[in-house]
Amino acid sequence: MCTPADRIHRRLDLLDAGLSRHDIDRAIGLGSLLRLRRGVYADAGTCEPRRRAAQHGGTLACVSAARHLGLWVLSPDDPLHVALRPHGHGHPHDDCTCIEHWDHDENDRFRPPPVHGILRQIFLCRGAEEFFVALESALHARKIGRSGLDWLTKNTSAVAREAIALARRDAESGLESLVRWRLRHLGLTVRTQVRIDTVGRVDLVIGDRLIVEVDGVENHGSAEHRHRDLLRDARAAARGYITLRFDYALVVHDWETVERAIHAHVQRQLHLR
Ligand SMILES: [Zn+2]
Ligand SMILES: [Zn+2]
Ligand SMILES: [Zn+2]
Known part of the structure; x- marks a missing residue:
């Protein structure tokens, strides 16, 4: 990734x-x-996404800008989201699949929008869920503060305000944010990053004792890791907890299965002591 000095x-x-x-x-x-x-140059240190956005006539926007900042993004790398001036025009280039955002009002057309602007783009382009995930990521990384949140509250809609009200600074992964967002209507108490004696920190606890762990992509496969997970689950069980464990693919691509599993436990009140 390039630095702000690379322009x-x-x-x-x-x-x-x-x-x-x-x-x-x-x-x-x-x-x-x-x-x-023609007429547009990049410092050698600029990264490929920024160069492509500039080729297109603007700067990184929306999920592409969020990813460039290191925030959690659910959308794939491609296509590139590009911010252009409201009355400017795009410059389609070789292999161009760019998604254009016409809301760039910075003086420097090649400077990325501020974080609150990027989050609003995500809300309008990708919807409330992805907005919520990126927002919690920005909060966690301390890339947005009170004034940015106030701006978002004023410049978005009721659903976005619901997301802003639910968002916290301590969500540690995009998957965890996603699960909390999707469970919000079930009226459950969901605590995140809960420390449990002998187990350690778990991702989510629903009610009193239903643990939901979401395994990230990086945790795939290693036998050592699997052993550690099983040990945690056994220790949690010994303390009266029930653990449900999901992975990235399930949460993102098969939410119905995840929700059904959680719901079945909740219906039998297994989440309560
Ligand atoms: Zn870069
Ligand atoms: Zn977009
Ligand atoms: Zn393009």
């Missing part, structure tokens, strides 16, 4: 800044400047 430039701005045409050509020759399209 995209318009030729006009480089000339305004005092570079000559010869300087620009030399920088290109040396490889410190890359020509993206």
Whole structure:
């Protein structure tokens, strides 16, 4: 990932800044400047997504901008979401599948939107659920504060405000956020990152004693990891807890199965002491 010092430039701005045409050509020759399209250049340190967005005529937006900031994003890498000026125009390029957002009102068209702006784009483009996940990620990473949240409250809708009210700073994974969001209508008490003696921290506890663990993609397969999970489950069982364990694929692609499993326990009141 590039740093804020790595920038995209318009030729006009480089000339305004005092570079000559010869300087620009030399920088290109040396490889410190890359020509993206007519009149648009990138510092060599810029990453590929930012360059592609600039080729398209704008900057990273929405889920692409969130991913660039290191936030949790459920959407795949492709297509790229690009923010353009309201009255600007896009520049389709080779292999262009970009999704355009026409709400970029920064002076510098190549500077990414602020985090609250990115979150609003996600809400409008990808819906409340993905908004909630990205919002909790931004809160956890301390990338949004009170003023950003106030702005979002004013500039979105009732569903987004529901998400803002539910969002917390201590959610540790996008999957966990997703599960909490999808369970919100069941009227359950859901606690996250609960420390249980002899077990350690668990992802979620529903009611008093139904543990829900969501295994991330990185935890696949290792025998050692499996052993540790089984040990945790056994220790939790010894203390009167029931553990339901799901993985990324189940939560994201087969939520019905996950919810049915949770619901069956809740209906029999197994989550309560
Ligand atoms: Zn970058
Ligand atoms: Zn989008
Ligand atoms: Zn494009």
